[in-house]
Amino acid sequence: MPYRPTALVLLMLCFFGATGEAVAACTDPAQPGVNWRRCYHDGRNLAGVDLTNAELRDATFQRSILDRSILTGADAFRAKFISARMIGVVLDEARLIEADMTKANLTGASFVDADLRNARLVEAVLRDADLTGARLAGADLRQAELSGATWLDGERVCAEGSVGQCN
Numbered sequence: 219m220p221y222r223p224t225a226l227v228l229l230m231l232c233f234f235g236a237t238g239e240a241v242a243a244c245t246d247p248a249q250p251g252v253n254w255r256r257c258y259h260d261g262r263n264l265a266g267v268d269l270t271n272a273e274l275r276d277a278t279f280q281r282s283i284l285d286r287s288i289l290t291g292a293d294a295f296r297a298k299f300i301s302a303r304m305i306g307v308v309l310d311e312a313r314l315i316e317a318d319m320t321k322a323n324l325t326g327a328s329f330v331d332a333d334l335r336n337a338r339l340v341e342a343v344l345r346d347a348d349l350t351g352a353r354l355a356g357a358d359l360r361q362a363e364l365s366g367a368t369w370l371d372g373e374r375v376c377a378e379g380s381v382g383q384c385n
Contacts, residue, residue: 242273359383 244257248267256276265285274294285305293313301321310330318338325345329352336356343363350372364380376384 242253242255242257244254244259246252246254248264248269250268250270251272252269253273254277255273257274258278259282260278260280261282262279263283264279264287265283266287267284268288269292270288271291272289272293274289274292274297276296277294278298279302280298280300281302282299283303284299284307285303286307287304288308289312290308290310291312292309294317295313296316297314297318299317299319299322302319303323304319304327305323306326307324308328309332310328312329312332314329314332314334314337316336316338317334319342320338320340321342322339323343324339324347325343327344327347329347329349331351332349333353334357335353337354338358339362340358341361342359344367345363346366347364348368349370350368352370354370359382361382364376364382364384365378367376367380367384368374369376369384374384379385
């Protein structure tokens with residue numbers, strides 16, 4: 219008698235794939251823990267959504283609106299937020315290694331304990347952002363607006379006119 223996989227085995231293969239890794243469902247609604255790995259969300263209005271602990275590796279959110287959204291603990295390794303509007307977004311403890319936030323508006327954003335190593339923040343607006351405990355090794359802050367930002371130590375506030383570095 220030939221081997222026939224059961225319906226449960228087929229269902230598991232469809233959901234997890236042959237590698238055992240969960241397959242991203244790019245059309246899933248925004249919610250905590252969503253898997254949007256390698257998904258395109260360019261130009262979307264995602265203001266106020268809760269993406270706590272979301273899987274956003276290699277995803278793209280170019281020109282999207284994420285104002286007041288919560289991305290606490292999200293894994294956004296190599297994600298692209300180019301020219302995104304992210305006013306008041308919460309990125310505490312997020313993994314943003316090599317993320318590209320070029321020209322993003324991050325006014326009032328919270329990056330407490332976020333990992334921004336090798337991230338691109340060229341010409342980003344980080345006015346009044348909180349960078350307490352953030353890791354910025356290798357991050358590119360060329361022409362980034364840092365006026366009023368709370369710096370890594372949680373005490374120093376960048377002076378008005380701080381561009382590219384906290385003065």
